Amino acid sequence: MTTSTPAISTDGLTKRYGATLALDALDLTVEPGEVYGYLGPNGAGKTTTIRLLLGVHRPSAGRAALFGVDAWGDPVRAHERVAYVAGEPFLWPSMTGGETLEFLGRLHGAVDVEYRDQLVKRFRLDTRKKVRALSKGNRQKVQLVAALATRSDLLLLDEPTSGLDPLMEVAFRESIGEAKDRGQTVFLSSHILSEVEATCDRVGILRAGRLVDQGTLAELRHLSAQTIEVTFAGPPPKLHPLAGIEIASAGPDTLRFEVSGEVGPLLDELAGHPVRTLTSRQPSLEEIFLHHYDSSDGRVGDG
């Protein structure tokens, strides 16, 4: 497995637009069969990365390759094993959904028609409707079905669920699961943590054009604090200071803790106090980001 060509590999991939540095020396490797979540706030450089991976924008420095084929140098060959879903569905307004599926399928070359019909049903797509009459979510479905139906080795998805309702998000996750089971590689750019959590093996966090962290979700979570909120039957007690545990806020009968290590010591400390409820919350994407912003500003750890 170690000798196989990576599905995506970038080497010092950099893009400048005039004075703006949109992507700064990205080194990224996604192995075949992996589902990779690419996280970042708006403007972090996610779409720039995908445009460079697709070879529609030219790298200012470095290179990107899909299955070993240079993305800028030989895009046509690179795209033979790739299907793409854009964050904004840019389609032809006067064509119907069905015509669009047919057109995109023919251009791609390989379409699993049976699977496509199944996807059309799953996403409840009205293929007779013209694209101009479709809502954004429905146009997004056209793109998704077209991409998934190719059964391509690599799916490049740029915020693919923007505009989808929760039911359709379930359908989307189901489809990604199927792709994963078939050994397809998925590159999912997103800022919706729950979606990434539900689908991805590995995650990279992009901030201002730089990949600031990368790993499995559990590894990333480990770095940032989880929140524990405790309600007491009465005013909150005085607690001893504990390493790695901070009181973030206090209410008339509640305390909120930020726990960046083990939870055990806190539970021990709480024992014997009149605890009414205790809720624990995994860090949200914002919190993971805040963690990265804080640590990169020099405030590493606090004790």
Next chain:
Amino acid sequence: MSATAETVPDRGSPAETAPRRRAARPVGLLARRTFRDARIRTIAFGYLFAVASILNPVAYRHAYSTLAERLAFAESFGHNKAVVLFYGKAYNLLTVGGYSAWRTGGILAILAAIYGQLAGVRALRAEEDAGRAELVLAGPVSRGNVYAGAIAGIGAGAALLWVAVLAGSVIGGLPAGGSAYLALAVVSMVPVFAGVGALASQLAPTRRMALELGGAVVVVAFVLRVVADTSGSLGWLRWATPLGWAEELRPFTGAQPLVLLLPAAASALTLLAAWRLAARRDIGAGLLAARDTADPRLWLLSSPTAQALRGELGGLTVWLTSVGAFALIVGVISKSISSAGISPQLQREIAKLGEGSIVTPHGYLSFSFIFFVLVISLFSCSQVAAARYEESEQRLETLLALPVGRLRWLTGRLALAVAGAVALSLFAGLLAWLGAATQDVAPSLPHMLEAGTNCLPAAILFLGIAALAYAFVPRAAVGVAYGLVTVAFLWQLIGSVLGAPKWLVEITPFAHVASVPAQSFRVGAAAVMVAIGLVAAAVALSAFGRRDLTGA
């Protein structure tokens, strides 16, 4: 949170304490928005209007300095149906003012009509089509504000065009008062056709359909003027077309300012009717409902080029119909061209206008086909514009994410443009022949097809140059392409009359187009134009292969 809470003392709710900006007047803001949106088009038209207004009086004075020359000129031109067809009716060709009113006014009135129509659709349908109107209306802005703002913005553009014609004419040596009135006659077409565009915008649910509807009205208005001006008995039809009103205003030749009531009333009526409709309908919808569902039609989907053809089919039909109809009219009229009573000396004078002999049916057909060279060159520009639109709307990114190469895509687009130009050229030749044949005029079908083919080298040259602009300056490409064709053509009409040196006159490709069928096809010049076009296209392809895709 607690920190900020401390800094805000208990002075009441934040709404009362926060500094509030006074709401701006939405109509003024929206008018400025409309004006800014159209600024490039307005500047281009204004420039064209000013240049045409300066050059016509100057050229006339230069070419016909004596009364005798002017008499002779008026004698031939004033009654020549070929010329009247394009420039409209001339009332007095013995004065600089009369000549300018005819030459400047006749052409600029048509351009002003096109401007008004585009401006109306752009402001009142394109904004809605793009979904921006909804955003504006979500604010504390009424539909009336939006409509009034759009009309005010168009009015500001029209005022600028008025100043352009006035300034140009005054610089060209015409008296200020008459120039102001001439400018008014020209610009009066803007609100009339802005009203047409506004009505079309209420009927059609898409920008494209609105443009087609409005464009059809402009064409009908033009054809009515042609019929009124060229046929002796149907002169009353001039009152049936706004373009005829512009003629009847008769600047510099017994002005009839009361006629201004007609464009004023027509503008008011169309704009009011459009407003009544706009106030009632759903935002984003048109009164002519577009069909939103259709059975799948799976033809022309096998390649990007096939699909591009599919998308352009509607447009191509419009081009073919307009060119064909015009060629048919030209053919039918060619019969009535006569050379009786025109001296060889005067014919040389006519040749000074760069339009060749127009006093025989052959000569007249040749003269008319110069306009088809222009039209088909503009078609080339429109095809590059369509390619650019595909990119600016980011659909090209959708295509190029598939195993579709850039070169294949652009080559296909350019090939499609060439195929379209060939079809238009041959169709023009065929229908001109058909029109002439109904009147028993002589030119053979091969001859007229040759005249059609003669349009192609220039169209290919301009296609190559437009592609070059597209590759290097994508955002400006469409304006550059249309602008170059227009300027090159105007220079052909005016350059020689101004007495510019020969090399400078001949810098425009139009100077190298033979007058077929009167002359024969110039193989050498055609080969050079096609070669330049092909080299330009090759450079464009190579440069396009190396640049980023560029959004709107």
